[in-house]
Amino acid sequence: TVLGVQGTWQYMSANALRHPSKRIIVQDDMESLFHLLLYKAIRYLPHNCSEVGRFVEKYFDGYEE
Numbered sequence: 001t002v003l004g005v006q007g008t009w010q011y012m013s014a015n016a017l018r019h020p021s022k023r024i025i026v027q028d029d030m031e032s033l034f035h036l037l038l039y040k041a042i043r044y045l046p047h048n049c050s051e052v053g054r055f056v057e058k059y060f061d062g063y064e065e
Contacts, residue, residue, distance in 0.1 A: 010061065011032045011035040011036050011039070012035075013028035013031035013032055015027070042055060042056060043056070
């Protein structure tokens with residue numbers, strides 16, 4: 001872990017990723033829950049996204065400053 005931060009980085013809040021030494025607050029947990037629900041929804045629920053793999057890769061693994 002980096003400075004005691006644990007978790008799957010793809011689901012972590014932007015604030016937690018930018019400031020790993022700051023304490024995790026409720027808003028960070030809510031953002032993480034959103035990312036997790038989005039991932040599960042796009043993977044397992046009916047939708048109209050024609051390129052699921054590309055979306056998942058771009059959303060969860062694509063990072064640009």
